[in-house]
Amino acid sequence: MASTLVDIVDATPIDRIADELYALPPAGFVAARDDAARRALDRGDKALARQVSALRKPTLSAWALNQLARLHASEYAQAVELGEQLRAAQEGLKGGVLRELGAKRRVVVGALVRLTEDLARDAGTPLGPDAVQQVRTTLTSALADAVLAARIRAGRLVKPVEQSGFGPLSETAVPTPAPRAPTSRDDLAPRREKKRERELAKAREDITAAKKGARDADKALAGAEAELTAREERAEELKAELRRAQQAAHEAATQVERARRKAAKAHDKLAAAESTMSALREQG
Secondary structure, three states: OOHHHHHHHHHOOHHHHHHHHOOOOHHHHHHHHHHHHHHHHHOOOHHHHHHHHHOOOOOHHHHHHHHHHHHOHHHHHHHHHHHHHHHHHHHOOOHHHHHHHHHHHHHHHHHHHHHHHHHHHHOOOOOOHHHHHHHHHHHHHHHHOHHHHHHHHOOOEOOOOOOOOOOOHHHHEOOOOOOOOOOOOHHHHHHHHHHHHHHHHHHHHHHHHHHHHHHHHHHHHHHHHHHHHHHHHHHHHHHHHHHHHHHHHHHHHHHHHHHHHHHHHHHHHHHHHHHHHHHHHHHO
């Protein structure tokens, strides 16, 4: 591991170490992690060593997404903002806006997937078809799930989301390490730990509720989009029928005008014939 990691172990908390480890390609993660943990032990910091050892190696697709969030933060932030707009439109039941933003989402996700592929290839670790699909699915889910979007932005994703929507955070991101126990007032440590466990339990409950809400919202969105598509298709059919009716009316009007001109000519001929007949009678 580079000397920068030695300095981090000496002087910085677990977050800084994790940031550097998750910037590495997966092939070098384990060796670098073990080296950092060993150096922490050499320093006598057993708590930090345990925290470092607990960091999990990311999959290839998760590592690629971490690089996207790190190296192209502005592009990723724009995608997350689009996800917020989608959720707002969904809450407001704005069908037309949803359809427009949904189409834009597909374009944005596609661009981010290609960018992620380029980053991995340039790093000498190209993504296979399965990994590319995992990247696409996870990015799509991140636009629906603000919590997942924030996890990706932190650059510590461990596993991709397996299906569009919410993925289990316990498997997709590295949990925030617990702070070091203070050297004094150790009698308060069990109480703090219990409080932390209660907070974690509450956070899990909130995440579970949020997942369900997002799944329900996704279903509602899909139904609304399908209904909108059906209504738009019906509107196009009615427009086509109207155009055909207008064309038929125009043709009928043309035929009426032709018949009117023919009738006028016939009446003119009749009047002329009657006039000729009258003149002949007078001569006789």
